[in-house]
Amino acid sequence: MQISRGIFVNWVLASALCTNLLASAHPRQKPIVRKEWRTLSKHEKSSYLRAVKCILGKPALTPAFNNTGVISRYDDLVYTHIQQTFSMHYTGQFLAWHRYYVATYERMLRKECGYKGAQPYWDWTLDTPAGNWASSPVFDPMTGFGGNGDFIPGDPASPFEVPGRSGGGCVKDGPFAGVPDLVHLGPQDSVTYNPQCLKRDLSPYFAGRYLAMNQTQLTLAAPDFGWFDRAVEGGPSFEASGVHGGAHYGVGGAYGQMGDLYTSPADPIFYLHHANLDRVWWSWQKLNLQARLTDISGPIFLMDYDNLQGGNVTLDYPLSVGVSAVDVTVRDVMNIAGCGRKGALCYEYDKVYKLQS
Numbered sequence: 001m002q003i004s005r006g007i008f009v010n011w012v013l014a015s016a017l018c019t020n021l022l023a024s025a026h027p028r029q030k031p032i033v034r035k036e037w038r039t040l041s042k043h044e045k046s047s048y049l050r051a052v053k054c055i056l057g058k059p060a061l062t063p064a065f066n067n068t069g070v071i072s073r074y075d076d077l078v079y080t081h082i083q084q085t086f087s088m089h090y091t092g093q094f095l096a097w098h099r100y101y102v103a104t105y106e107r108m109l110r111k112e113c114g115y116k117g118a119q120p121y122w123d124w125t126l127d128t129p130a131g132n133w134a135s136s137p138v139f140d141p142m143t144g145f146g147g148n149g150d151f152i153p154g155d156p157a158s159p160f161e162v163p164g165r166s167g168g169g170c171v172k173d174g175p176f177a178g179v180p181d182l183v184h185l186g187p188q189d190s191v192t193y194n195p196q197c198l199k200r201d202l203s204p205y206f207a208g209r210y211l212a213m214n215q216t217q218l219t220l221a222a223p224d225f226g227w228f229d230r231a232v233e234g235g236p237s238f239e240a241s242g243v244h245g246g247a248h249y250g251v252g253g254a255y256g257q258m259g260d261l262y263t264s265p266a267d268p269i270f271y272l273h274h275a276n277l278d279r280v281w282w283s284w285q286k287l288n289l290q291a292r293l294t295d296i297s298g299p300i301f302l303m304d305y306d307n308l309q310g311g312n313v314t315l316d317y318p319l320s321v322g323v324s325a326v327d328v329t330v331r332d333v334m335n336i337a338g339c340g341r342k343g344a345l346c347y348e349y350d351k352v353y354k355l356q357s
């Protein structure tokens, strides 16, 4: 019974996406336009936050026999991120996988929760230097995602102690405060039911150091995809962070979900951060679009940059985001505005980053 439910759910999703793709092939289909969070009107912000709450409240599609912690449609995505953590970070599919993942979330908000807009992005360069970080409009208690948690003393000798961390407790204001079971999964790779509050542990220092415009410029200057991806992802230590780690640790520090490699999508800010990383990639692609619509590389296995364990990701490499969408290939997501003719995606950005000389 449970097995057939899983198959049924996948079939329903597959046919729904096919219908979507067919509809996308219509010549009048126009890409939706993603905008920066602070440029949205009050009304647009509140309709986005309303849709996030809606998806947090919809029942999960992940078959119940898989585990007991996946409660909501929102959790379906957190769960798939936990499961695939080591195959889609520090590998060639990192940016392509997260591009499809954010687009899947955006489609869920629109199709399942009646959201009319596009996924907003967070241009964190606008919230540097460090002194500006905590007052980012993204953390606004009335029109944003709420701010920091109370300071929880950590262990300064721990290698996981994020430099400059300033919180660690439950988020105290905004739309996700006061919910003791907003998060159901984690910490780390645990997928059993574990009700937790949303936590933040802002590090203004970390954000100022890794998210200033010069860091984005470093990535844009990369000559090919391999170097570009490594500049975005950075290395495994805090000192070697790229812009990717900059916002994960700048928001999540050591004790917030955003700082947890596995469970980071449990903080709804994740999707604004990854939309901007996607925008960094699209900005880089647009600097030489014809060539960069097909430029993909990087190891299949975690950090295997010398290919000691296997080969590289290619355009034919499969991408899966679990029960929430059909599997596609890297080729299908190289063009964000393919709109069914040249890919699975159909959105644009209102602005891209320019390479400064």
Ligand SMILES: [Cu+2]
Pocket (backbone or CB within 6 Å): 081, 089, 098
């Ligand atoms: Cu991730």
